[in-house]
Amino acid sequence: MLIRTVFLSLLVFLPLTSVALDVKQSRDGFSLEEDRDYASKAHYWGLLGGGEVTSWWSQNISRVMRTAVIPNRLPANTFERNESDWAKRLAEVTADTHLGTMTLAEAISDPRSAAKAMIVIHEGKVVFETYPGLRPADSHFWASVAKPTAALLIEQLIDEGKLSDSDKVEKYLPDFAGTALGDTKIVELMNMVPGTDTHDSAKTRQDPDSVATRYYLAEFDEAYKNGEVETVRDILRGAARTGPAGEVFEYSSGITQMLVFIAEAVTGRAWADAFDDRVWSHVRAEGALQMHLAPDGMAMAHGVVSSRLRDLARYGLLYTPYWSLVADRQIVSDAAMARIATPEYGQDVFMKGDGKRFSSYLGEIPVGNSRQWDAVYADGGMFKGGLFGQGLYVSPEKGIVIAYFSTVASSPLARFLRPLAKELSR
Template identity: 30%
Template sequence: MASREPSWWDKQGDLIMRRPFNEWTFTHMNWLMPTERVARGATHLPLRADNRPLPVRYTFSGHEHTLAELHRRTFTTAFVVLHRGVIVHETYPGAFTGPRTRMQLFSLSKSVTSILVGIALDEGLIGSEKDQITDYRPDFLGTAYEGNTIAELLDMTTGVGDLETWEVPDSGIKRFEQTIMGGGDIADVVRAATRTAPAGERFNYSTFDTQMLGWVLEAATGQSLASYASTRLWQKLGCDRDAYYWLTRGRPRTAIGGGSLNATARDVARIGLLMAGDGVAGGEQIVSRDWVRRSRGNDKPQLAVGSLGPSGYDHYGYANQWWTLGSEHSGAFTGLGVHGQYLYVYPDAEVVIVKCSAWPTQDDARRDAETVAALRSVADHLARTR
């Protein structure tokens, strides 16, 4: 069969993510894709606000910068800072953003999926992290995922799949994206992934792993990702607005557990408060303290800060679908999404920071390092505040 030239339809993902369009698309994904609502509850728990300027300067690459410069240099669209549960600074530099705007969170969604798995384990709906994937999804028997455990999905050590790179046209992640946008069953793309390392030996950042995790969760709970997130998380957090997952265009339509959650920056901050507070929100233990502590890091050498290899930047480690920053950052950890989405949690200082962005590219090592330096400076400044 003769090959065809890529069409506009094949390149939708590239167009959606290109500046300056992405400032609009990242806040209007429900205009572009099918969606499923994550309903908030009848009880709203407002976040107390004491919004004020933050006279913080940070040093990056030998130069001092202000937060205004950070926002300009890293295309910030929303920036919300909480200290001791209070919004102390909030700004929306994005052209289409505000407190009620729902942001495309990309892979920050992975950290939410992890919380939901922790809740399902607490409820006994998932038996154990040591359970095999195929205990819940027997249709993956005979694929590279046969024999892998839920724990390996959580730490991205399955050994399945290639290096996740957006620049290679025929990479697994690009085929995944094109199938999401253009139709077809993404399960077929995931089933085609090959084993590239023994299970448990090395870290390989993988949206496929989190997609499997979301499918395991749905099979175990008998609910869609959006439905379970609503009853077990969104309603209990007293969120401002409904969130939503966008779904694949092809049928069976499915949420992307590793990248399709959209929510307001304030509601993302509520997730950070949950993690900073050892899994407690509104006086209720939503997810176990042990699960939250697991997300702050572990003793696996292949997941230590600086040891992730080509799948991660040197200043990160990994644990439980969260990026860890180690003792140099006093145990802070963060959820991350491409194009500059951050949920930075510094439990010891009771600081939570949400930064949404519209970078020109999916990944940018320099902008990431600058952002981490700035967030650390904000956290340190607040830690000194009494």
């Protein structure tokens, strides 16, 4: 336990900004010896700090974790391309990053960015695409960019009248009756304001006894203490109340998993099957969506999800008026989009908690977070990021989707999202 505490303490101060990775290696492939070595080190403690093990794991999760494969059931759409007018112009967009002021092209080529792939779509057309550390057909880790997938099934069930934002969790999950989370409303889960000790932060990740550390250990089938392996559901049932719900935005993967449990209870389907029926089977994707599973079969929709980068971009397009280019029906309703566009808890609640961190990360203060999206702007822009520098930005009105994949927590690419969107909106 002491070793783990010291290790996690070091992670808080780990100079991730100086990490440099040869991303070409992950594009060109690994040797047999490297595959075996990295696989043996792909445990929770070994992945938190980023680096070569994380870089390998983020493209090979199905080799070391249970995985539900959600197939692409429709012929893939073919994107029109308009790179001749835009690619050079976007490459020259500048942003102030922790690595200094640089152009997008410089940020992507800087090894400290560990930038593996990026795509920009404007009005349904590809205007920029690059794969310095990934082959286009390779699948990669979404990280927390996946969190809106859990929210999307809840949005659909709200649209269908099968549940309500104001309902308490215990209405659908009887085993949570009498617990802090059982007494929490669905809208409070959607917006990560539960007022419970489920917060996922640098501080909680350095505490081996925190709820956050325990539910991550459970997902990796690693013992919490005394050789016992818990389940995420059991851990969340034991979460305690820290204050009134609705007052502070506190980021939490465990809270996202509560949405998974609710969706399964209401649909009567395993989460991967429900997402297949309701979403992925209607997407004109190039490849399968890999939904990685905890040892007990729980779908880790909070982030342990993989797909091709273009398919992540297709998912982003579902939130725009250009959805018909990539799907055979509207999957994200106008009503759901209206709910996302207007944060229920506003900027004050956002900035009391993790909003400060996200605003610094993005370089611009949003209106707030909303329904599993990290940031929503007054002009409609929506952002969702991931732990190791993954990101998805959507500007619905302009039909802009930006998706990128890297493997360092301090990736500078997030600082380019708003400048790129503004350049495309001129």
